[in-house]
Amino acid sequence: QVQLVESGGGLVQAGGSLRLSCAASGRTFSTYTMGWFRQGPGEEREFVAGINWSGLGTYYAGSVKGRFTISRDNAKNTVYLQMNSLKPEDTAVYCCAAVSRSANYIYTQHYEYDYWGQGTQVTVSS
Numbered sequence: 001q002v003q004l005v006e007s008g009g010g011l012v013q014a015g016g017s018l019r020l021s022c023a024a025s026g027r028t029f030s031t032y033t034m035g036w037f038r039q040g041p042g043e044e045r046e047f048v049a050g051i052n053w054s055g056l057g058t059y060y061a062g063s064v065k066g067r068f069t070i071s072r073d074n075a076k077n078t079v080y081l082q083m084n085s086l087k088p089e090d091t092a093v094y095c096c097a098a099v100s101r102s103a104n105y106i107y108t109q110h111y112e113y114d115y116w117g118q119g120t121q122v123t124v125s126s
Helices: none
Strands: 004-006 009-013 016-024 033-039 046-051 056-058 068-073 078-083 091-101 120-125
Touching: 004 033, 004 078, 016 033, 016 120, 033 068, 046 078, 046 120, 056 068, 068 091, 078 091
Parallel strands: 009 120
Antiparallel strands: 004 016, 016 078, 033 046, 033 091, 046 056, 068 078, 091 120
């Protein structure tokens, strides 16, 4: 069992930056592929970014590529999402997720992930 706790959300003006963190419990964190998803008001949950077990493999949604960076520190059982050049349309609840089936493959569908955090609110004002 893995427990995930996000932090770092908040209110920021357009063009600003935030860094989200997701702390994981358990000693097998390094075997999990990790992902960030978001769900805006009235919208479906969407994939934002994913990272493989080593951190050497990453994948981004087109809407955030070049602005967001996902990274991980396996020694700290933590995955990060650095968000720059934020836009009002980035406003959403951001959740991290973990899957252990294949630590080298980056899954992009929410139903492929086994564990979820509660989420952290990110609000970008115009």
